[in-house]
Structures are given as C-alpha cells and as structure tokens.
Amino acid sequence: AQSVTQPDIHITVSEGASLELRCNYSYGATPYLFWYVQSPGQGLQLLLKYFSGDTLVQGIKGFEAEFKRSQSSFNLRKPSVHWSDAAEYFCAVESYGQNFVFGPGTRLSVLP
Amino acid sequence: DAGVIQSPRHEVTEMGQEVTLRCKPISGHDYLFWYRQTMMRGLELLIYFNNNVPIDDSGMPEDRFSAKMPNASFSTLKIQPSEPRDSAVYFCASSLSSGSDTQYFGPGTRLTVL
Numbered sequence: 689a690q691s692v693t694q695p696d697i698h699i700t701v702s703e704g705a706s707l708e709l710r711c712n713y714s715y716g717a718t719p720y721l722f723w724y725v726q727s728p729g730q731g732l733q734l735l736l737k738y739f740s741g742d743t744l745v746q747g748i749k750g751f752e753a754e755f756k757r758s759q760s761s762f763n764l765r766k767p768s769v770h771w772s773d774a775a776e777y778f779c780a781v782e783s784y785g786q787n788f789v790f791g792p793g794t795r796l797s798v799l800p
Numbered sequence: 801d802a803g804v805i806q807s808p809r810h811e812v813t814e815m816g817q818e819v820t821l822r823c824k825p826i827s828g829h830d831y832l833f834w835y836r837q838t839m840m841r842g843l844e845l846l847i848y849f850n851n852n853v854p855i856d857d858s859g860m861p862e863d864r865f866s867a868k869m870p871n872a873s874f875s876t877l878k879i880q881p882s883e884p885r886d887s888a889v890y891f892c893a894s895s896l897s898s899g900s901d902t903q904y905f906g907p908g909t910r911l912t913v914l
C-alpha cells in the first residue's frame with residue numbers, strides 16, 4: 689500500500705543552524721512530491737514540489753528539497769533556519785491513479 | 801483572489817446536533833478537497849470533487865458525513881448527528897487540476913463537539 693513516512697515527529701534546532709527534514713515514500717512509480725508548511729492555527733502552504741527533471745528543487749522561504757529515487761526520499765533542507773520557520777512540515781505524495789497522501793508531519797522548534 | 805474561504809472558523813456544538821461546514825474555492829479551480837486533521841490521525845482526505853462531481857468519497861468516515869458541491873463556487877460538509885470524536889480541524893482545498901497541481905488550502909474550521 690502507498691505510504692508516506694516522516695521519521696522525525698519533532699525537531700529542535702538553533703536559529704542560524706542548518707535543517708534537514710526527512711520524507712520517505714512507498715510507491716510503485718515515481719510520484720509527484722510536495723512539501724507543505726503549517727503555521728499554528730493556519731492552513732497549509734506549499735513550499736515546493738517535484739514532478740520530473742532536476743532532482744534538486746528550490747522553493748519559497750529559502751527551502752530546497754532533493755529527490756533521490758534510489759532511496760525513495762524527498763528530504764527538505766534549509767541552510768540557515770530563522771525563528772519564523774517554527775511550524776509543522778508535511779511531506780505529501782500523489783501517484784497516478786492514487787489520492788493525495790500526507791505524511792504525519794514533523795514539528796520544528798527553533799531556539800533563539 | 802481571496803484564496804480558499806472557509807466558514808465558520810470555529811464551531812462548538814453539542815453531541816447529536818447537525819453541523820455544516822462551508823467552503824468557497826478559488827475561482828477557476830476545478831478540484832475541491834475536504835480534509836480532516838487530528839492529532840491521532842494527522843491529515844486525512846475525506847472526499848474530493850472534480851467539476852462539482854464527487855470523485856472519491858472513500859475517506860468519509862461513515863454515513864453521518866456527507867458533502868455536496870451544488871456549484872463551482874460552493875461546497876458543504878455536513879455531519880449529522882455529530883459526535884465528540886468528530887472534533888477536529890476540517891480543511892478545504894482547491895486546485896486547477898489533479899496530480900501535479902498545487903492544492904491551495906483554506907484556514908480551516910476548528911470543530912468541537914461536546
């Protein structure tokens with residue numbers, strides 16, 4: 689069955705430190721891949737998405753993600769975290785003929 | 801565009817009452833999605849529409865839940881009768897197409913059933 693996993697429930701980093709949030713999927717074919725961010729009390733906002741082509745994708749707010757087919761991963765990165773990045777981050781996947789599926793989310797806390 | 805609009809933002813009701821959640825998608829978007837978010841189950845897709853027609857409602861928990869889309873600019877999610885376990889945040893999202901297209905989310909409706 690298709691699934692999306694985000695191994696880290698909660699991550700804490702210091703402001704200015706680098707960040708990597710992990711996402712793995714289980715699908716038969718290469719799916720469409722997304723990262724969304726949810727600030728407290730808010731809806732979800734798209735950070736970036738991958739369909740095909742260059743496996744390194746640039747998004748908004750200085751985020752990027754790299755698709756690695758061999759590892760079935762789509763990890764989100766940011767070189768220097770800002771306090772305003774504290775939020776919940778969701779990886780999402782859609783494959784042909786399948787519904788949109790969200791991962792369980794990773795909560796990011798940022799220390800001053 | 802104002803984005804996806806949901807109302808009400810907060811709803812508190814008593815068990816057994818009927819609850820109606822409303823959504824106005826972004827103009828021109830052909831797809832509309834209803835999600836539920838809880839701590840225990842995360843984000844779950846309940847149902848989605850294409851051109852006002854329900855395509856997949858396999859995520860609807862049970863018969864107490866129903867959703868309609870009478871026209872391209874309005875959708876409702878109804879729970880009748882409501883139960884405490886329905887307490888959650890319900891999100892509506894819309895997109896131009898399915899698959900690769902971005903879903904734009906509304907701010908959500910926080911439902912509390914006492």
